[in-house]
Amino acid sequence: MKITFLGTGVAIPQKGRVQSGLLMEIDEKKVLFDCGGGVLNRIFESGNSHTDINTIVLSHLHLDHVADVMCLLKANWLCDKFDSTIYGPSGTREWLDRLMDIYPYMKEKVSVDVVEVAPEEEFRLIDVCDVKCAAGIHSVPSLAYQVRSEDKTVVYSGDTEPCDDIMALAQGCDMLIHECSFPLEFEMTNHTTPDMLRPYIRNSGIRAVYLTHLYPHMQGYEEEALEYLKEEFEGEVHIPSDLMVVEI
Template sequence: MEITFLGTGVAIPQKNRVQSGVLVRLEEKPLLIDCGSGVLNRFPDAGVSHTEVDTVLLSHLHLDHVADLHPLIKANWLRGNTSMKIYGPEGTEEWFSKVIDAYEYLQEEVDVDIIELVPGKEFTPEEFDCEISCTAATHSVPTLAYRVTGEDGEFVYSADTEPSRDVMDLAAEADLLIHECSFPSGMKVTNHTTPSSLADILEEYNNEIGSICLTHFYPEMRGHEREAVHRLKEYFEGEVIIAEDLMKLEL
């Protein structure tokens, strides 16, 4: 299982970080998790054709996680691929329909299947040899954290969230936890995570998770990356990784 971080940033532009997107290659087939602005243009740099992607998991519907989804569908259509399956939280179908209704020419040309999920759902996407489960994250809109289990390992993607026992329970016994870390320690934030707030809950799960990869960085995190790693290592024995755009991890 190969994990490529197409985007590790947020809605505010930053050098070398576009918005959220993670590409997971399970054997030969790619699964895309979130598709924020800039993610589509990362495909050539990642050495992956966008036309390979026909299945997307959306964590939630904030623009920095979905803005390139319709452009991806159009790009695939222009190259002859018209089918897409999208999994997401409550409200995904209504949101998708409202946007694509503005582009009648595209609506008539593509076949998009949307499956809305509820926390606790377990499923296997068609043509994938993996199991996926989800739980509710703690954010300002309905948000799902995902656990992907394949032959080579399993990981959890927290999505945007405050530190959450539901998310940490989902990550128990996983090889890798990809967790947002939007702001540095010392900032008072809601709906997001800092190294200190994650460390407070991580101590309870120290021996249950293999490694942690931090992502979803606001500009305020620049220069605080080593500090974040040091803070978490006080409570966590595994490796702590700072995600960068186009970084690859193998499970």
């Protein structure tokens, strides 16, 4: 499996980080997880082709995770690619239908199959991997995804506080991609800080944790966050930059 971190930032602009998105390549098939503002250009900058992406998986419907979905669909149409599949939580179909109503010409140009999935649901994705969902703790319905292909397992948290359901998916996984929006001791709900996350990854058997969805508030506190987590976590801990590629 190859993971390309396309966007590791949030809705507030900051240098070097666009909004949320990552690309998983499994047996030469590519799946896009979230597609916030700036992600379409990051796909190009990463050396990938947007027309190779048939499948988009959305954690939730906040703008910094979906703003470039319509842009991607239009770019594909302009390059003679018309079919796509979007997986997402309850409400995804209504959200896309309303967008298509605003841009009616798109209805005539593209064919999008929307599959709504629910917490604890399992499904087969692109015929090469199995996916299981868990509910996050966020201000809107949000899903985390466990992706399993052969002997490799990756968990993507979406936006959430650390919670038992997501960590159950992550036990013993090769890679946990978990949001860490704010620095140590920052009082926050619906998102994660290092001190909120550390008790959950302790003794988890997770091989590596990658912290993403960083607010500008985290600038200057990255090393502090890494060192704090490493004090009680035996695996690797990283803060990826946009366009970082990791193979497992």
